Amino acid sequence: MALIQPDPTFYPSARDAMRAPREELAYVALLDAAGQGRPDGLATIDLSDGSIVSVGDMPNVGDELHHFGWNVCSAALCPYAPHPHVERRYLVLPGLRSSRIYVFDVKDDPRRPRLVKTIEPETVFEKTGYSRPHTVHCGTDAIYVSALGNVDGDAPGGVFTLDHDTFEPKGRWEVDRGPQELHYDFWWHLGHDTMITSEWGTPNQIEAGPSLDLLVGRKYGHKLHVWDLTKRRHLQEIDLGDQHQMALELRPAHDPSKTHGFVNTVISVEDLSAVGCSTTSGQSGA
Known part of the structure; x- marks a missing residue:
């Protein structure tokens, strides 16, 4: 029976990551800064010469893409919550203004990421009570997403989680938030x-x-x-x-x-x- 091994791109420290083979591609969010009604985009950059390999537009207008991240990363090496079956292949892009979240698969063709799932804002609102997702971090037991406010745009803001495998919102992360109201x-x-x-x-x-x-x-x-x-x-x-x-x-x-x-x-x-x-x-x- 084959052993399940962690993704080889996971590293226990930044030092180990710097010793690893250099990345060949980078992914960059593109915004409609001029407000001309064009969808935001995801650009793939060839790091060998800085050229733009491809640009994929979002299917909606007005998302304002923000700090996106991987579905899973070196946090999966945590001893108390190992997930050796997951691989770093999905980019999770939050739309700050729309509260919409996109999931792109880069495994089959890393130079042309493919949109595989869209989490609509109504789903985020219903399952988490939050809005305006801002930053995505891959965690030990889930994908963590920061949110700047509640559904009405007021406090409190906080963190909610997505399932590693299905990307469905799991709910609000905080059990007891104490005095915390604002969030970033x-x-x-x-x-x-x-x-x-x-x-x-x-x-x-x-x-x-x-x-x-x-x-x-x-x-x-x-x-x-x-x-x-x-x-x-x-x-x-x-x-x-x-x-x-x-x-x-x-x-x-x-x-x-x-x-x-x-x-x-x-x-x-x-x-x-x-x-x-x-x-x-x-x-x-x-």
Whole structure:
């Protein structure tokens, strides 16, 4: 009987990934920035010369594609939740404005991804209670998707999950969200069973563009939230200071044995600077 082996493109550390064969293709989201009624697209780039190999348009207009990701990745190597049967072959593209999610298969022809599933916004609303999917991360037990708000475009925002195999929404991730209301990005430290989330604003606060009144009123996000990844419960709130408006991207240390990570904030209302902060998993400090 053949043994089930993990996908060979999974690596236990960033160092191992950098030693691996170089990627030959890259996939890039294309937006209708001019608002001319053209669908967003997915471009395939040949990394040997930077040429555009193919462009596939979405079947709908007005999606505003955002931070898309793979169906599964090195997180599947987690000892407590191994999934050796899955392979990195599907791209999951969220539409921030439409709340629609597309799934593209790249296995048969990596140079021309093929649309195989569309999750309509009504399904996302019904099964998760969230809207405006923003970022996709492949996790240990599911595909994790951040959402900026609820169905009405207000708080709370949070995280929902998709099934690794069927891509059907499984539901809201949080069991106990504690004081968390605003949401933006998320990342985890699997070795410490910890998730960190950041804050921006609700869809109703941001979709018309940044509001000067909200900015000077210090109403955008400025906190980090620490979670028990397995129990899905809020553990700790880290306030970066309300002068640091819009705490956005989170990035972990490349060394998986380290417990620190990084977050950037868009602007300080005191001196109009932007800053980056370093924080340690599970400890209050920035």
